[in-house]
Amino acid sequence: MTDPFWRRPLSSLTQAEWESLCDGCGRCCLVKLEDEDTAQVLYTDVACTLYDAGACRCGNYPERQSRVPDCVKLTPEAVAEITWLPPTCAYRLVADGQDLPWWHHLVSGSRDTVHEAGVGVRGRIAASEDDVAVEDLPDHIVSWPDRWPRRAKRPR
Numbered sequence: 001m002t003d004p005f006w007r008r009p010l011s012s013l014t015q016a017e018w019e020s021l022c023d024g025c026g027r028c029c030l031v032k033l034e035d036e037d038t039a040q041v042l043y044t045d046v047a048c049t050l051y052d053a054g055a056c057r058c059g060n061y062p063e064r065q066s067r068v069p070d071c072v073k074l075t076p077e078a079v080a081e082i083t084w085l086p087p088t089c090a091y092r093l094v095a096d097g098q099d100l101p102w103w104h105h106l107v108s109g110s111r112d113t114v115h116e117a118g119v120g121v122r123g124r125i126a127a128s129e130d131d132v133a134v135e136d137l138p139d140h141i142v143s144w145p146d147r148w149p150r151r152a153k154r155p156r
Contacts, residue, residue, distance in 0.1 A: 006094050010076035023104050023114045026056050026121035027086040027145045031129050041084040044140035045126040088119050118149030
């Protein structure tokens with residue numbers, strides 16, 4: 001029996017394997033603020049302008065970088081450098097040599113378990129960035145995207 005593809009180095013994945021590794025949580029689609037003095041990244045409960053809350057994914061994934069200039073394209077190299085990926089992120093977990101959790105769709109067989117485990121942003125977004133003035137973003141800072149939900153830690 002061969003190991004699942006996600007136990008290989010990120011750099012060895014095919015494009016289809018890479019794309020399927022995304023758990024669809026939406027945490028990376030939240031607007032983040034960086035403290036100029038400390039470089040600490042703070043999450044908000046405000047979603048990117050392209051985020052489709054109903055589908056819980058980017059509403060224009062193929063054109064996201066041209067439509068949202070600060071949208072970061074994840075690559076194995078970027079994953080190694082980016083400090084703001086949530087601790088639950090499959091790319092981060094695999095890069096750190098960890099296995100995928102029970103709620104990841106490649107393990108569970110369902111795209112809903114990420115939300116059942118409390119990892120997804122479904123129902124937790126306060127607004128789109130189109131509806132929040134930049135100076136009001138600090139009022140939307142939240143800590144939950146940078147933590148593992150309790151029910152996500154427990155095996156199913």
